Amino acid sequence: MRPPATAARRTTGDGAPVEVRRSARRTRTVAAFWENGTAVVAIPARFTVAQEAEWVHRMLEKLQRQGERRSHKGRKRPATDGALAAHAAALSDRYFGGRAVPTSVRWVSNQNSRWGSATPSDGSIRLSDKLRPMPQWVIDYVLLHELAHLLVAGHNAAFWKLLEAYPDTERAKAFLEGVSFATSRGLEPDEA
Template sequence: MRPGTGSRRVAGGLTTPDGSPVEVRRSARRTRTVAAFWEDGTAVVAIPARFTAAQEREWVHRMLAKLHRQGERKAAAGRRRPATDEALAAHAAQLSAKYLGGRSTPASVRWVSNQNSRWGSATPAEGTIRLSDKLRPMPQWVIDYVLLHELAHLLVASHNAAFWKLLEAYPETQRAKAFLEGVSFATSRGLHNGDAAASPAGTGELPGDWPGDID
């Protein structure tokens, strides 16, 4: 910024939610617009030089909130679904640690394309887990439920009370079960091509051989 065009100052005591410093820049050239951006780890809010102190406070807080929302969206976009078997296994370990105390430790976790009657399956004796690749377009919270379901089977083989107790820690269990039941019901009725009942997540047409259960 050249001399005479404005001023800069660090907003004393004001930080972003993650603790980053905030700098307010007043510009004589800026007359009607306000901007916010990151620069070398500092949140910069650029405002017109004519703003009063009250206007500055209002717009700084407003633009910092906007920066925070943008950061959350970018973070969400950056969280990719586990596409490979290696990524799926790593994700399974994270879910086990978070919801099962790390007690479920599969020997292998992999996507399969030949599983047309089950969303997922597990072999406790071998410590192996398989997920149908037809889960891939579904919401991550549904995939996580199926993966946790199979992780729980490595600890409790049957669908008894102890098994379902393990899944109580996952907040989306009932929602995911209802989602998969809806998909299975719609598929069995041949509903597709945008029918609301056929695609609870707006995933589009459902092939007729989609699985209908979890082992």
């Protein structure tokens, strides 16, 4: 039996990809879980397109509620460049009214002295992979910082005014300063 075609590519509210898995062995139950930054919804193969849409919606709401009850440590971070780009678009929509539109957003391993960088002329954003183990609110700040550079190139008053919309700006800046201080003193991340 061929599964019904899915109308559009789905993402969660924060931009993570959604995968629907149909199973002939699954007859009555529906499950949802995170796997490598993707929200997976497992449904019976016999579900109609309408049933699939209803259950995916329900289960994504459930995952979101569970995520709100957990600490930030328990949340899945954008693991792939595609998920990071989708997350950047969601942050731009939420904090900048969708005005910051990057052409690419990706993780990089060659940034040793910066947490992130943006090239306004071509719209590209790069985040250091050293951010990956950090809390999501810190990653979001760095991503918003780079998105703001697509709107205002320098660090002037207009730039910082954009970042006032994000409630964790000062906290994230302090966190990153602490990490930089600790690593400059030779402390390993586990020690810090």
